[in-house]
Amino acid sequence: MRILLSNDDGYFAPGIAALVKAVSDLATVTVVAPEQDRSGASNSLTLDRPLSLRRAANGFYFVNGTPTDCVHLAVTGMLDERPDMVLSGINLGANMGDDTIYSGTVAAATEGYLLGVPAVAVSLVGKHGEHFETAARVARELVQRFQRQDFGGPVLLNVNVPDVPYEELKGLRVTRLGRRHKAEPVVKQLSPRGETVYWVGPAGEAADAGESTDFHAVAEGYASVTPLQIDLTHTAQIGAAWEWLKA
Amino acid sequence: MRILLSNDDGYFAPGIAALVKAVSDLATVTVVAPEQDRSGASNSLTLDRPLSLRRAANGFYFVNGTPTDCVHLAVTGMLDERPDMVLSGINLGANMGDDTIYSGTVAAATEGYLLGVPAVAVSLVGKHGEHFETAARVARELVQRFQRQDFGGPVLLNVNVPDVPYEELKGLRVTRLGRRHKAEPVVKQLSPRGETVYWVGPAGEAADAGESTDFHAVAEGYASVTPLQIDLTHTAQIGAAWEWLKA
């Protein structure tokens, strides 16, 4: 089995090292990750310049681009054989609810899925990253499950794991994405040159954290597994849109 | 009525100038757009540094960030009053099918939608941008329709307009997103310093361009209007995922 690993925190991040360690005895592992921290990169793709690929002392490859660039370049040009799985992470911080659309971690997995490779994004829900090994072990178990049994079709899983010791993890739950309230306003600061600058503020609080959501599962102490797809069509509004256009 | 305009081609692009011209007599218009061309930016959000906001000679504001940054900053920190609509575009080039997830044009509108503002992304389907005025007129008509009749709820419309004279446009069609085949492989070049560099290749051909899709509508000469949402949950796979996890 061949696994392609990527992330959005950069190739030097502790999360990806933990992921490599967790799965490297299960498969042939290649790391292709961004040169820099690209958190918040979403599915951003670099079109206005070519990408460079380099190899670090530890054997990891890094690209001067986005998470999506990394997986795209690896699968369509660098690797001799198509990987059997794309693993992205372990992100330091949750990727749940609406935030998923901003996530570079999820985007790296999404690019694998779009290119026909089963893909899993793994995030650790916490600020300080105390238990990467818990998320790493969840990732390992998912890989082993894939090895035992194919999912039976294209699949893109968004996994969020509470930042607790593995023994305290209550199990896995399949969830849907929750919803957040609107983001907090931008935070203004004054630069030393007297110019106002604006920091993007924190995400909003959970607005829909109902029982079947990722927010709820994690709050209850479970690892959340959400199957994703990439069709943004609002099917339920198609009729209303026709009505409105005719109005 | 107050309209916030943005795009991903940069505040200096002809597409946004055409859009401003088309709607400025209908509403109070504020332009907040990226300083640089940020095509392919997706929903990328800048978290590792603050943003600067400047004003160009023509009154347009520009931000050293992504399309999402622009709308986020404008709505949550800069504008005194919440806009009644976010208009994004006119993008030079289609944003249809799977490509929608990479689009900065759609992302700017999506950020408006997430912040509770009705939003429309407008793209001109063509390489050379010969008929921006056609897409501008379609945008104007949609704004007028909003003024006559509220959509009746949150709405995010992805509009793709054929690059033809307005008289040749056959009308509007409400569509779903089509699907593409996998992207073409990366294109390798050699830099003058002897290093291999990799350009992201062209998007794949349409794989699902069935009758109800955006691809089909545009190919037939219609402007395509796709209502979007942002929940990526693959609802149909939730049962299968439970089964698989238990296996």
Next chain:
Amino acid sequence: MRILLSNDDGYFAPGIAALVKAVSDLATVTVVAPEQDRSGASNSLTLDRPLSLRRAANGFYFVNGTPTDCVHLAVTGMLDERPDMVLSGINLGANMGDDTIYSGTVAAATEGYLLGVPAVAVSLVGKHGEHFETAARVARELVQRFQRQDFGGPVLLNVNVPDVPYEELKGLRVTRLGRRHKAEPVVKQLSPRGETVYWVGPAGEAADAGESTDFHAVAEGYASVTPLQIDLTHTAQIGAAWEWLKA
């Protein structure tokens, strides 16, 4: 006569518009300037990716690179004929003393000089840029002087003009670069995500502002004209270095 204009504040900056206006009846003028504000870019040259060249609605060309990139690209690849002069500016803010080595404005002129073209960098000494027309008129006069009489060899002039009405300007003075005291320390701020970030602080106060310096000339109300060269060898230390190495 053909003049190439560039700057480091970006092609949209008021300073370069003032410069174009001041000299466009004297020569054929081509503007090739950075897409973004690149203040502080020094002689930075982009080696890890290719550059793109675009044309704005007003006819100015812009490049996704540094001031040095702009002049380098224009002279060695874009312009059909070598320009007779490179003009850089008008920078908003002084480029005097030690700061000259950080300046993108001076760097654009330096690149012209290195490529064999007489070059002049023009900066307006002030924070608010109230009298660009004064610096523009000084630039115009220097161009006219070049037209009347060649400098008689390669030349790189660093011009700093007080931000006063032209009538209050006392004249021109040829100067040497002064020296500054050490820069102020970096300024720490806390990001909304709780991370410490560091802004480069203000430049130090003038340490050597003696009579023949640029600092002194400007303080006295004169435009300062400093001829520059680019050989950084500390000739006076060569003997001492030999002694030290033998020690």
Next chain:
Amino acid sequence: MRILLSNDDGYFAPGIAALVKAVSDLATVTVVAPEQDRSGASNSLTLDRPLSLRRAANGFYFVNGTPTDCVHLAVTGMLDERPDMVLSGINLGANMGDDTIYSGTVAAATEGYLLGVPAVAVSLVGKHGEHFETAARVARELVQRFQRQDFGGPVLLNVNVPDVPYEELKGLRVTRLGRRHKAEPVVKQLSPRGETVYWVGPAGEAADAGESTDFHAVAEGYASVTPLQIDLTHTAQIGAAWEWLKA
């Protein structure tokens, strides 16, 4: 003794690792280097956003900025005590002659010098970096010399070492900077999207490689040591400039 190390190839580059290894038993060593390869950065300083400082697994600090930013931040805000020396490198590739003004390696050392710290920039003259240990040993010997005998004043040394085994090195020579012929033209390529892009071309051949120059010393098999200063005033032209202005 406390040494601050930086470079322009990035904190992960083999050259800086070799340098750390060579001097870490002689002094307390702190590495603060750019997050990314910033070759060609010159004295570029980041003024439009704050900088972030992070620590890698191996204890090296890295900054999302330029070589100059790194030294500036370390000396004026991060280190508790002023370092006794700044060492920059080992650069992969020469920094000789006119190229010195583009060099980020030299710039990191220059920033130390401007802040009052003796500074040495070390470059390995070759394309493939086969003998970093030779340059590392030269750097070590210079540090030991500083420890035995102070230079007796502010000093900024630009050191270029041939890429040969240490036994083949003929010794050290104090030199002046040579001169190059004009750079080669930009190299045009066509992107897969049909746009012309421009790579900065190779540096010109040596034009002045006379006996006392850095070019000559290295060609003869010596390590070149050039004392630098940062006053760009063209003193010899001051009279001519007065004449010309009066003309």
